Amino acid sequence: MSDITQLFFDAAALGGIYAMAALGIALIFGVMNLVNFAHGEYIAFCVFALILPSTDAMSVMFLGRAPAIVLIPVILGLGALIAVASEMLVFRHMRNASPVAMMVGSFALGFVIQNTLLALYGGRPKAISLWPDLNMPVELAGASVPVLQLIVILTTLVVVTGLALLLRKTRIGLEMRAAAENFRMARLLGVRANVVITGAFALSGALAAAVALIMATQTGVADVRMGGQIMLVAFIATVIGGLGSLPGAVAAGFLIGAASVVLQAYLPLDARPFRDAFLYTLVIVSLLVRPQGLFVPKSARPRI
């Protein structure tokens, strides 16, 4: 029994990170058909904001020194800021461009952010000592679970519920849902396009910042390439969840995290290095069975 509980917590923690990242991507896709490949770089940017810019090998904490009550809102705000700034500087000017052109634009933006980080911080990974106590395990239902994993699971639930409430109960939420269903029609009916899009980017950036805080606490390192793998998994989660579907992205994020943990736990040793190959085979199977995604939004229509 405890094995299963342990597996559940391991899976939920990894899935929670993926779900949060996937949500950030799905939000933007929902309102403007943009797959924002710079999302991973937002994560790296927020992690690096914790330390002072310097190419020295030793890192010195910067924002990371602030107490949690200050640090969390500041980093979330910073994530929102870089996302909104990239919308204003790049994506706003591409609003009438094809989705493919926008996607290429997001790749370019990602390169710019990554290389700026390289120039400011150098290519060597940096150490970050952020809340090391959160990695201490607690015993729970026969499983040993780091406090951070519990926080990840809880945060994901809170974020998903909060977002659902925002989308259902507020005006901006209503406008976002309307924009996600049919952007042109929504605009014709008086939905404020700039507010909706800026809002979506701000939320998406804040989600990237949340992932960044979790990653920094979990791994203790900052690396310019650290957003890449999460971005890839999150993008796949939005695809198999059904592009544009927020609950789909969350569910698929959890699903991929769970599948990855189960494969790691049960694959024979020789096959374990190919865990991701098995994982992506499952993704292909899922797409073959349901090419439109597991959770298709009503607005589903041919995209990209």
Next chain:
Amino acid sequence: MKHFLTAAALAMAAIPAAAEEDITIGFAIAKSGWMEAYDTPAAAAARIRIDEINANGGLLGRQIKWVEADTKTDRAQSAKAGLQLIDEGADMMIVSCDYDFGAPAALSAEAAGMNSFFLCAEDVKAGIQGVGPNSFSGSVLAAVQGATMAEWSHAERDARRGYVLLDTFIEYNKGICRGFDWMFPQLEGAEIVGRDTFKNDDASIASQITRIKSLDAEPDVIMLCSVIPGAAAAVRQIRAAGINSIILNGSAVDGSYWLNAVPDLSGFVLPVQGSIHGDDPRPEAEAFNVAFEKATGARPASSYAYPGYILMDLWAKAVERAGTLEGAAVTAELEKMDKEPTAFGVRSFSPELHHQNIAPMQIIEITDGKPAVISEWTISEPVPLDVLLSR
């Protein structure tokens, strides 16, 4: 002022004439991109040796100068950088630290019949097996590092139950584990009680930790074959989970720059070619650290600066003995080197292997977040070639 300008003009006019006599070393290294952090210190170390040789009257009575080309941490740019350096008259080429990024430049050097040295590659391919007969590496094979950890921990820490945790990210990691897997089970009473894999950029290694914790008893040592950042993340998660086994690693995690990731880390051991922490028992090694600080403004951040100095030293000795810069002749002299002394211990090459399959290593242990040399270890027999080449 006028005289100064005249003198300067004369001096500049004199350079081309002198340049024909100079020996040119080409550096095809990353000056941008993530590899830069590894190439720059090793290249600076090679130049310290060049300056020393020049100050002592040069090589074959000629001064050494160097030219460089940026590989931009890119394989295609590496090939281009190699060709560019050949055009600029390089007599020997020093290429990027990592095999993947150095090999394209090294191959162009090989095609031109000149010697090439990888700054710090630790994969057996960086040499005859991957590039060709005139290619060498200045570092010590990853498998030697793993085998050193196995034999040392067995002898000095009574390690009997070993666990192997392999990060499948790069060939270097597999090399460390290959060395450990070869050495550890042949030691008396030692067995590998379990093994697992992870990926360097895994967001969490929770299920790997669950597997370690489900063993009957905690292993004596965990051979962690990984590099930063994944290694730091793994150590942080292993220690946080309350696993107190001694964690062994390869040289790649040397340097204190990542230690903040795991506050008050203890029981973490790695082998290095020399200590950057000022406690190397050999005065020559510490003298190099001081020279490095004088040249660059800071002490080396990791022991990966040393291979640059060592390779320049060995190559220059071989050139002196061969009396020529011609690639094959210098290679023949390098291959005759058997336990050749350097500031960082003895080095050997053979016609089969242009790499170190045995070398004296300083053992560094991190206690309460402080790294210190605790002993020196040389494995009892060289890692056999078939182990190095096994997949």
